[in-house]
Amino acid sequence: MNELVSITVGKLLEQVANTYPDDQAVKYIDRPFDTTWREFNEKCDQIAKGFLRLGIKKGDHVAIWATNVPEWLLTFFACAKMGAVLVTVNTSYKVFELEYLLRQSDSKAMVMISGFKDANYVDIVNELCPTLKDCEPGNYVNPMLPFLKDIIFVGEETPAGMIPWNDLYTLAEEYPQEEYRAIFESIDPHDVVNMQYTSGTTGFPKGVMLTHYNIVNNGKAIGDCMKFSHDDKLCIPVPFFHCFGMVLAVMASLTHATAMVPIEYYRPTSVMQALQEEECTAVHGVPTMFIAMLEHPDFKTYKFPRLRTGIMAGSPCPVKVMQQVVEEMGMREITITYGQTEASPATTMTTTDDSIELRVTTVGRSMPFVETKIVDPDTGETLGPNQPGEFCSRGYNTMKGYYKMEEATRQVIDEDGWLHSGDLAMVDENGYYKITGRIKDMIIRGGENIYPKEIEEFLYTHPMVKDVQVIGVPSKQYGEEVMACIILREEAKLSEQDVKDFIRANMARHKVPKYVAFMDDFPMTASGKIQKFKLREMAVEMLHLEDAASIETA
Template sequence: MTTPEALSYSSGTSQTPLLGDTIGDNLARTVARYGDRDALVDVPSGRRWTYRELDAAVDELARGLLGRGIAAGDRVGIWSPNCAEWTLLQYATAKVGAVLVNVNPAYRSHELAYVVKQSGMRMLVSAIAHKTSDYRGMVEEVRGDCPELGEVVYIGEGSWQDLVGAGSSVGPEALAARMAGLGADDPINIQYTSGTTGFPKGATLSHHNILNNGMFVGELVGYTEADRVCLPVPFYHCFGMVMGNLAATSHGACMVIPAPSFDPAATLKAVEAERCTSLYGVPTMFIAELGLADFGSYDLSSLRTGIMAGSPCPVEVMKRVIAEMHMSEVAICYGMTETSPVSTMTRVDDDLARRTETVGRVMPHLEVKVVDPVTGRTVPRREPGELCTRGYSVMLGYWEQADKTAEAIDAARWMHTGDLATMDDAGYLSIVGRIKDMVIRGGENVYPREIEEFLYTHPAIADVQVIGVPDAKYGEELMAWVVMKPGHDPLTAEGVREFCSGQLAHYKIPRYVHVVDGFPMTVTGKIRKVEMRAQAVEILGLQDAAGVRHA
């Protein structure tokens, strides 16, 4: 019989209480304490704000929203790469109680139309264009089919100034009255998850969800008013707007925007110029920064911490970030949009092994458990199962999709992540894959993450992803997609087999190797293994095997 102590369950105790206020009230307290300190730096435009100036700009925009008739609970969309206006709107909508709808900058017109309609969006604030995206053209294409969308505002054009100016007839007392009527449990944000099948679902988050999660992320990396946080990660995702912006503003730290979208050189230039103490990124971002030909010329000595998250963090990359980027206190965070987002996190005083081989332990005021995906029972420590989270961070639900909400959150309010994890005796968690990614080869359960971590130690491999592909004999076989380091010849399957021989069990050695320049991924840096599998069937000519049914 398994004793309770040996089960994969952990809860986060804390001497720091949860915040019970709204985002607007929390910002007001920060402004009162740190009004003259830097709050926001938009490096591309050269603009900067102190906390007092930021609050004044947010209030001006918030009164503009009131002047345009935006009511508490109305949905206001933002469709733009990172810029100062994104941040201003984030806090202005929070102050008036509007629900900010984050629209993925990579969306095209049919996806835009879906989220506008599904959220019931009244106003959309949009960039004009970015890279290959003609936002104005796509808005005009769908607007006729979206009758609820009453107003579109374009950043950098007169319509933005008109929105700001609409507040000239709205006094500060009207904004104060609106703020006084808001509650911490009100919905304040809809983030559409980048689902691999079907239309995305709108994870609906409250002030309480995201303010507390941002605050505790900042607490665990030791933020104070002296910190300057470089944010190359997208604001439209929790990584940018919660772990970045809200972690900073809840501690009086400064938010630094290095570029509209990720640019490795611009990121390191911003760190150097603004003397940033913290840098965020998904692993592929850190790999790109470390891979710059002139990486050694940047002065990164101001860095002490940062966050690597969004997808599994390769051990070898983490070690280089600590050693070569001066980020001795860098943390790994794990979570999902539906949990605001962070559920587990490494700590500053964790040893190197825990900060490179685990995703940390449960966050304060949250619970985690690892369960058998079939029975739902909590599994013993060190056994793999589905990771579940419960507590203040769990979303209110998917916007107007009660059926989808019930599939993700069970009757006891546990959020089921779909991730496979193990918990060690000290409560540290390791993600071993997605339930959907687990490969069953000839009856053996194979977790691609384990093989990827081993292949990262190959001297010629810069990045690697392992997937399962159809096989007539074994049901599934393993295929490694490999990005080579500069100056190395492409690896062959035989070369990978020789490297793995004697190190991995035979059934864990990839049968196929495919050398690529990069992986298909979402804008947040999550690898799209579903797309990789579909491509692999074509590349390897496995259509017949894909049609074979297995018990």
């Protein structure tokens, strides 16, 4: 990557469509969606005009609550083309989390599917918006969600009060082309194009504001590390609603005109089928995904003739799994990326030219045009090679800030523009980084960031819970699992299952603790601070997790 580029996501898509009009852009293996870049660009133009005709304006926020369906991609690029901001919604959210996100993000519209796994999205939306079904589509009014006007439904039999997705194509015909092009041309690369909600390092989820400039350049740098070109084909089983799916996959593909083969949601057989049938050259995944494929009873029956590269990231990558993927899947050029949503997200990455040893034991070197350093968490002093400290980065990829949270933004981006990750890391003499732990207590379970405070706050609402601490404990499968340590009120009776059911009914599945321990007290410092690291040590011993705790990661 020789220089940073200043172009909007919409203009970049148009550029690729003009350069490679007849090359494959997006192909699904489980539905009739197979488009060239020209066709894909035209569909995105139609949806953009449909949004405008509906009354969505440049600068408005559009939430999307869906798995990796084609409409997700069309919504993202349509928003980028007409200047709206895409607000990504975790597919596992329940009513408690959805209400918070829609209210905090000031979303004017939401595109949604019928549901995913145990979550019925239609029921959840009707619980949150009880008068929606009695409203004319597009005329919804709710004082609790003052910005929300339109719910656009993807699927058969559109529920009452919602707008059918296909209506957007009809509406598009009514919107003047000249007006659309004027809006398209008015968008600035430094405008916000996406808001990703992350639990980050403190408190409730925050909307990370990412610009066209952030994600185009980060996508370009990521694709360069894998030597992507228009001859490549990337299988995408990671969710679009994360930066992993949206930037490391979709934007890295767009910047290199690489074909995309999305998987609606991860299933080992679907991914292996796509890799074989479509002869994909690359696939992304969190370690858990690769482990599930390698351990699948039918793994040996699949062949991956062209598979060479991809990214393993999202949570600490076990060295043994990296080596297996290289040897048994043929991914001799697999890479590791490290970063955070606030950094668009990649700050370091290995390349296909790095040795296998470096690619399985480190998270690579600084991305082009990104400064990185290790500092002493207490003094802020920059540390030398092989000294553990906090990882910090600075560059074009740093977010614009957290939406409507100026103080929280100041807490992570210092006055010199350095973004503080909260992660402990070391760098060697050659600039290769290793992540060694986390200063704060955020849990990363299979690539999902889980902030304990959010679960703790919710558990505090249970009438039998006196005190609670939520910690991450080691897991061979997911890197970490959630554990709730609870002190009950006097004479209260609560079972482990009661606690899990209480959370499961109100929060996303990945936040339900795998382990629940009832305690009389918590380990404290002399000044009365709870020692979470001691709780973790106790849990490792109590649950016999010593083997999982000793797994070596990059």
